[in-house]
Amino acid sequence: MQSNKLIKIAKKVKMKNKELFDTLIEFEKTKKIRNKTRLNFTIDRTVASKFKKFCREKGYNMSAIIEKAMKKEMGEK
Numbered sequence: 001m002q003s004n005k006l007i008k009i010a011k012k013v014k015m016k017n018k019e020l021f022d023t024l025i026e027f028e029k030t031k032k033i034r035n036k037t038r039l040n041f042t043i044d045r046t047v048a049s050k051f052k053k054f055c056r057e058k059g060y061n062m063s064a065i066i067e068k069a070m071k072k073e074m075g076e077k
Contacts, residue, residue, distance in 0.1 A: 036063075
């Protein structure tokens with residue numbers, strides 16, 4: 001009876017902290033902790049195409065440029 005209660009509590013904790021547990025499972029598999037998340041944006045097709053080309057020509061990482069711009073917009077370093 002006591003173990004059923006413990007299992008229920010563990011399941012609640014897991015669901016409450018799903019992202020943390022998913023990170024731990026990923027770490028066990030890869031021995032790396034990813035601190036990144038995938039986002040989905042809808043932007044003008046022409047702007048996207050030009051940005052991709054610009055980054056490719058300059059050898060820039062598109063995600064890094066976007067992240068830097070987001071931090072700048074929020075006033076972070």
